[in-house]
Amino acid sequence: MKRLDSLTEKLVRGVARRSSRRGFMGLLGGALVGQLAIPVLPVSRAAAMTPEGGADGNGYDGVTDRPTNNPEDPGDPTGCDYWRYCGIDGFLCTCCGGSTSSCPPGTEMSPITWVGTCLNPGDGRRYVISYNDCCGINSCGRCLCNRNENDTPMVRPQSNNDINWCVGSESTVYNCSTAVIIGLDEG
Amino acid sequence: MKVVPLRSLVLLLGLVCFGELKAHAQLPIEPVPSTRTLPEVYPQNWIFAQDLSFFSLVTGRVYIVDPTAKRRDVQGMVDAGQFATFSFSQARHELYVGETFYSRGMRGERSDFITIYDTQTLLPKAQVELPGGKRAQTVTQKNALQQSADGRFLFVYNFTPAASVTVLDLDTHDLVNEIQLPGCSMIYQNGKSGFATLCGDGSMMAFDLDETGQVTGEFRTEPFNDIDADPLFMKAVIVNQTAYFPTFEGRIQPVKLAGGAPVVGAKKYMTGAVRNTDHGQYARPAGWQVITRDAAGKVYILMRPDAKPGDHKSGGSYVWVYNPKSGAVVREYELASNSISIEVTLGSNPMLVATSEEMHLDIYDLKSGEHLRKIGGWGPATPFSLYAVQ
DSSP, X not given: OHHHHHHHHHHHHHHHHHOOHHHHHHHHOGGGTTSOOOOXXXXXXXXXXXXXXXXXXXXXXXXXXXXXXXXXXXXXXXXXXXXXGGGOEEEBGGGTTOOSSSOOTXXXXXXXXXXXXXXXXXXXXXXXXXXXXXXXXXOOOSSEEEOOTTOOOTTSGGGOSSBOGGGGSXXXXXXXXXXXXXXXXXX | OOOOOHHHHHHHHHHHHHHXXXXXXXXXXXXXXXXXXXXXXXXXXXXXXXXXXXXXXXXXXXXXXXTTOSSOOEEXXXXXXXXXXXXXXXXXXXXXXXXXXXXEBTEEEXXXXXXXXXXXXXXXXXXXXXTTSOBOOBSOOGGGEEEOTTSSEEEEEEESSSEEEEEEETTTTEEEEEEEESSEEEEEEETTTEEEEEXXXXXXXXXXXXXTSOEEXXXXXXXXXXXXXXXXXSOOEEETTEEEEEBTTSEEEEEEOSSSSOEEOOXXXXXXXXXXXXHHHTOEEOSSBOEEEOTTSOEEEEEETTOOTTOTTSOEEEEEEEETTTTEEEEEEEEEEEEEEEXXXXXSSOEEEEEETTSOEEEEETTTOOEEEEEOOOXXXXXXXXXXXX
């Protein structure tokens, strides 16, 4: 938990220092305003994260570690403290048959999403991450991860994670969340 | 060794059994089928605990709970799945669930309803279909489904992401209006039959409605909600027609909602001795349902000591009691565990109920602050929202 909190804090401060929500909006263009927002929900940290797995473990009991072994994309995408998840809130698709960039078989990737900017400790760059939901199958139930660094209240829906963003899919039933790199944040 | 004849043994056994039967009256025959019912008007000690059912979102429910009971704490439940919303009317003896279904379970044709349940039988007595597949699906929260103060209308928040409010006449069960919200979210009672809503530019809009649900007045305040620096939580309580919103930094924003234009009051930090303690200075509201009120109009706020950025949903270990008249924190409750939602029951034996991080309900005596018991054991349920029976 300490490691996670420390990382989280570092990321928050980094993001807060070097970017703004308005910057994200500008980057993505006005056309997307109102359609960018995070999938899913606040759940207690106890339920959401169990980072007891040690320095290299994902922290989830019964979930096999799967580190990238890539120093340029470091960490374990099945762990809540993986760098891309700085704004995620939901079940990690990496634990549900999908990956950070693809949905599990049988689901549909939501066309509208929330995006965040996360610092990659591997190269020191900030990347724009799109948290597309995967929809059409009931809750995955594994690897619940809740981080609210970039979350604002629902009065600004494009930056709120209390909304089910499967609203843009054929079925609004939520399964899990991805964390897709869609660009560098040059702002 | 003397052999006892088998016949004697049987006789002896029979006598023993007969003796037993004679000592205890026969248990009464129990008629089947049998299903309990509840009182038409629920005791004010009760609460509704809405299970978002995060681990199976299509299958949520609302538990009806008596937090004062030592034996039968859960009285019953109604289904409320797929990011359902909930409200209730003691006067009409009805419960309202806003819900979404698919014709083939998780897939197929979508349909949205307000399902109206009878308080005694917990059976649906009416279903009002909401057209257009636009009912908002969010983490469960009170302000997504509200009644007008006079109890005539039920307001349904829609989000596609275009936002609107559908107006349901609870007398006739007719949908009488849909009011577009220009970038605004959630519903707060305003006056007798209207509502207000918070907008993305930091302002608040309000609508007055006539007895047919048509808009007779539309109002917009100057921006007062600093969404970048210190946003208002979307949760509020209303005391004497004034809504009190906590902010991320721990200030309280009053807005008078007596009908017509909302009157925005001064946003202030809470004062008082508790506020000035070490943990008080750095405490911030945190959790999901972070604010509620008691019967006397005192406001209760869930607080997290030493809160960091991004902790606004992480839950708190203290509850502060805020006197809206004086602006001061007048009492503090220390919770048994970190909690995400709070509610106060209104009966003669009031309780503070908190949804713990482990997703059970902690029950505290409101007068003494003593932690009396916990209610849980409901598997992976996630009761995020609590509603005191009025």
